Amino acid sequence: MRRGERRALACASTLVAALTPQLAHAHLVSTGLGPVYDGILHFALTPEFVLPVLAIAMLTGLRGRAHVRLALVALPLAWLAAGIVADATAIAVPDALAWLPLLVAGGLVTLDLRLSPRATTVIATLLGIALGSSNGAALAQAGAGVRGVLGSTAAVFVIVTLGAATVTAWQTGWLRIAWRAAGSWIAAGGLLLLGWTLR
Amino acid sequence: MSRFGRFAVHALLAVAAALLSPAALAHDSRPAYLQLTETTPGRYDVVWRTPLMSGMRLPVVVRFPEGTRNVSGPAERDFADSIVERRVVQVDGGLEGKRVEFVGLEATITDVLVRVQLRTGETSTTLVRSSKPWVEVTASPGRFSVFTAYLQHGIEHILLGVDHLLFVLGLMLIVRTPWMLLKAITAFTVAHSITLAVATLGYGHVPEAPMNAAIALSILFLGPEIVRAWRGETSFTIRNPWVVAFAFGLLHGFGFASGLTALGLPQGDIPLALFAFNVGVEIGQLAFVALILLMVRAFRILEMRGPRAVQLAPAYVVGVLGAFWTIQRVTMMIQGG
Numbered sequence: 001m002r003r004g005e006r007r008a009l010a011c012a013s014t015l016v017a018a019l020t021p022q023l024a025h026a027h028l029v030s031t032g033l034g035p036v037y038d039g040i041l042h043f044a045l046t047p048e049f050v051l052p053v054l055a056i057a058m059l060t061g062l063r064g065r066a067h068v069r070l071a072l073v074a075l076p077l078a079w080l081a082a083g084i085v086a087d088a089t090a091i092a093v094p095d096a097l098a099w100l101p102l103l104v105a106g107g108l109v110t111l112d113l114r115l116s117p118r119a120t121t122v123i124a125t126l127l128g129i130a131l132g133s134s135n136g137a138a139l140a141q142a143g144a145g146v147r148g149v150l151g152s153t154a155a156v157f158v159i160v161t162l163g164a165a166t167v168t169a170w171q172t173g174w175l176r177i178a179w180r181a182a183g184s185w186i187a188a189g190g191l192l193l194l195g196w197t198l199r
Numbered sequence: 200m201s202r203f204g205r206f207a208v209h210a211l212l213a214v215a216a217a218l219l220s221p222a223a224l225a226h227d228s229r230p231a232y233l234q235l236t237e238t239t240p241g242r243y244d245v246v247w248r249t250p251l252m253s254g255m256r257l258p259v260v261v262r263f264p265e266g267t268r269n270v271s272g273p274a275e276r277d278f279a280d281s282i283v284e285r286r287v288v289q290v291d292g293g294l295e296g297k298r299v300e301f302v303g304l305e306a307t308i309t310d311v312l313v314r315v316q317l318r319t320g321e322t323s324t325t326l327v328r329s330s331k332p333w334v335e336v337t338a339s340p341g342r343f344s345v346f347t348a349y350l351q352h353g354i355e356h357i358l359l360g361v362d363h364l365l366f367v368l369g370l371m372l373i374v375r376t377p378w379m380l381l382k383a384i385t386a387f388t389v390a391h392s393i394t395l396a397v398a399t400l401g402y403g404h405v406p407e408a409p410m411n412a413a414i415a416l417s418i419l420f421l422g423p424e425i426v427r428a429w430r431g432e433t434s435f436t437i438r439n440p441w442v443v444a445f446a447f448g449l450l451h452g453f454g455f456a457s458g459l460t461a462l463g464l465p466q467g468d469i470p471l472a473l474f475a476f477n478v479g480v481e482i483g484q485l486a487f488v489a490l491i492l493l494m495v496r497a498f499r500i501l502e503m504r505g506p507r508a509v510q511l512a513p514a515y516v517v518g519v520l521g522a523f524w525t526i527q528r529v530t531m532m533i534q535g536g
Contacts, residue, residue, distance in 0.1 A: 033355055034308045068501050158494065165497030 035144040039151025055105035061167025071124040078128025083136030083149035102190030109183025230310040266291035294336040304332035353479020369421035386441040390448025398456030408532035415524030417447040422518020
């Protein structure tokens with residue numbers, strides 16, 4: 001594993017270690033259509049979840065199809081497993097650290113590091129664990145339970161698939177720079193959130 | 200559709216079926232219904248209809264604003280699928296601008312359709328959700344509120360109707376070209392619109408139990424056809440999926456109609472409600488088809504492939520779910536459920 005990859009993995013590992021054992025706070029929006037759809041909507045309306053997942057889609061899309069295919073298995077599975085565990089234990093990421101996934105995932109897209117498929121898979125898995133546990137605990141508190149976690153997992157799968165396919169198809173010339181710029185905005189969002197947390 | 204395209208849809212179907220099958224066992228989106236008709240100033244005829252879920256009454260209670268007293272009733276009447284309570288109430292100063300609450304609704308996934316008719320003839324219709332379990336009575340003209348309420352209900356009905364969506368997905372697995380897909384989806388839409396209108400306007404009726412069993416059978420029918428299409432074989436259905444879509448679409452339309460008529464809407468609003476409900480169903484259906492097509496396109500770009508077992512699994516999931524529902528619903532029909 002190269003030096004850049006080790007740094008990236010160290011960042012992601014620190015992220016997971018820092019984020020895991022805390023109580024989560026629920027802010028679920030009810031669709032009136034049951035817990036599966038509530039889970040989907042909760043994910044879709046929570047920028048702290050959507051933006052890092054989009055960043056993973058961009059990161060793997062920029063690196064190539066092999067990266068995407070592995071991440072498409074790893075991220076949703078990690079999200080699902082962590083969500084189910086969090087649903088049972090109600091522990092996850094504290095709100096005060098919501099900036100970290102944005103900063104890490106967005107930063108990795110911005111840097112456009114030449115990571116191996118294994119490295120991107122590990123990063124996707126770690127982010128899946130961190131974000132999935134937070135999401136699962138929030139859904140558990142709101143009463144959506146495992147079916148809510150299943151709904152959000154499906155949403156993660158769809159978002160990563162569509163996002164990564166878009167980046168894969170459109171990355172020639174200035175478009176690649178545009179994706180990296182988008183990643184920098186996500187990272188900047190993380191910094192803003194950090195500033196807001198520290199105010 | 201290419202082999203890869205089929206795989207992509209198959210994989211998606213496997214995920215969707217695994218995800219939604221538990222919900223599909225209880226495909227029931229019947230809302231409760233509250234009708235308030237002002238007869239004299241401040242006096243209202245109240246009809247409160249709560250659906251029975253697995254034989255149990257919906258645990259929701261109507262709470263009128265302070266200053267409300269019963270003039271007569273409440274009198275209850277039991278039906279096969281619901282309980283209807285009637286009473287007359289007197290509200291000091293009338294209901295306009297006041298809030299009617301639904302205690303316990305927040306703990307359910309059911310909606311309440313509220314229809315208010317004032318002495319002036321003005322009506323308003325509101326769909327109350329569990330996330331906001333109350334309604335403020337207003338004297339709005341009502342046509343727009345009827346439209347939006349039934350539009351929402353149409354979208355909800357198709358999104359919760361896993362059996363309908365599974366049938367559409369089954370059709371998408373069979374078709375080979377975009378033109379065939381367009382014809383099949385159009386045929387399904389036209390057919391279910393016809394029977395939805397026929398049933399809602401009272402020109403035809405199919406008993407609910409046999410209809411539900413037949414809808415399940417339509418899904419079971421598609422399972423072997425999907426396997427046949429994947430193997431490169433042909434059949435009448437594979438050559439002419441639009442015919443099957445039309446034929447079974449007629450059945451599914453009766454299913455949609457049961458969802459609409461379960462609301463118990465008064466006759467005067469039915470044409471508008473029917474139109475809005477159908478538009479809602481089409482919006483939900485087209486959104487679903489669009490999502491599947493986008494996913495197929497994405498899988499193609501990403502060059503995703505899987506082993507044969509994974510590719511065939513969705514066809515068997517369709518078949519197994521169709522068989523399960525068929526057996527379940529035929530059993531219920533025989534038992535008189």
